[in-house]
Amino acid sequence: MLMMLALACTTAEDSADGDDVTHDGVDDEGLRTLDSCAESFAADVPAFYSTYFRCIDISMDGDEVVLGTNDLPPHKSSYYPESDPNWEAWDDRGGEYTQNPNSIATQGFVIRIPAAPVAKGITITDALVDLTMMTSDEEYSAGTIGVGLDGVSLYNATAGPGDDIRDEKYGFDMWEAHPSPDSAYHHHSPNPGALAVLVAAGFATTSVPGTAEVELFGINCDGTVVLGCTELDGSDVAAGELDAQGGHLGDLRDADGTTHFEGRYHTHMCAAIDVDAFTPEIQYYDSCEVAGAAP
Numbered sequence: 001m002l003m004m005l006a007l008a009c010t011t012a013e014d015s016a017d018g019d020d021v022t023h024d025g026v027d028d029e030g031l032r033t034l035d036s037c038a039e040s041f042a043a044d045v046p047a048f049y050s051t052y053f054r055c056i057d058i059s060m061d062g063d064e065v066v067l068g069t070n071d072l073p074p075h076k077s078s079y080y081p082e083s084d085p086n087w088e089a090w091d092d093r094g095g096e097y098t099q100n101p102n103s104i105a106t107q108g109f110v111i112r113i114p115a116a117p118v119a120k121g122i123t124i125t126d127a128l129v130d131l132t133m134m135t136s137d138e139e140y141s142a143g144t145i146g147v148g149l150d151g152v153s154l155y156n157a158t159a160g161p162g163d164d165i166r167d168e169k170y171g172f173d174m175w176e177a178h179p180s181p182d183s184a185y186h187h188h189s190p191n192p193g194a195l196a197v198l199v200a201a202g203f204a205t206t207s208v209p210g211t212a213e214v215e216l217f218g219i220n221c222d223g224t225v226v227l228g229c230t231e232l233d234g235s236d237v238a239a240g241e242l243d244a245q246g247g248h249l250g251d252l253r254d255a256d257g258t259t260h261f262e263g264r265y266h267t268h269m270c271a272a273i274d275v276d277a278f279t280p281e282i283q284y285y286d287s288c289e290v291a292g293a294a295p
């Protein structure tokens, strides 16, 4: 781990930034940003991860990709404690949005994703995708099930019986996220956090969901890739092919012609395709290992 950190500290990008980067995850002003956050990528991780992810530690363990994140967003949020440099005042957006009582705290999630996931062989129908927790054995569990490009947790898109996941957005901050009662900051839907990573890396020029040239949000524990309104190379999505959670199989090839995954199940959360543009509810592949939730 120390060696990976040392490598991460000697990249050209860090040198160009000069002493703005202190490598403890914050810049001179104490701010956690895409430039200051700590991250490391082992030399043997697939290019998909080192190309698209930031603010996260990624290594290989046999045939598993191991992603470790502290889940702290590299941007301001009203959900940081008020004493944190990344805190900003709540914007109630005309009185429609109300902050929840939780706040962000450091997590220690470790997600192990099979390099070659095995499909369960299920068909994802409207009956399975009901946005309600614990209505099927095929659902992802509650809590962190994946990670966004900026190291922030992805949750599934279910609410407890009697609640509607669609209503949760009125508690989201300006980055379309909120913290759980155990202080894990997370997304259920399209968000500018991941797209800001794509902008920083030169893949897109805007981080407004639905309008970016390429929309990739993250990856889930089982290997399901979460995209937005485009394929990885920026091409249009063949909407007619999608299952009940916006998913289908396809090669994930980027604009340079690099094929990162062949025949990989991935979903498109895109309001222009489905007004219920959420993270996947149903786990397509057979393995999901997430450990290290904060005590």
Ligand SMILES: [Zn+2]
Pocket (backbone or CB within 6 Å): 155, 168, 178, 186, 187, 188
């Ligand atoms: Zn939530």
Ligand SMILES: [Zn+2]
Pocket (backbone or CB within 6 Å): 231, 237, 238, 248, 250, 266, 268
């Ligand atoms: Zn697709």
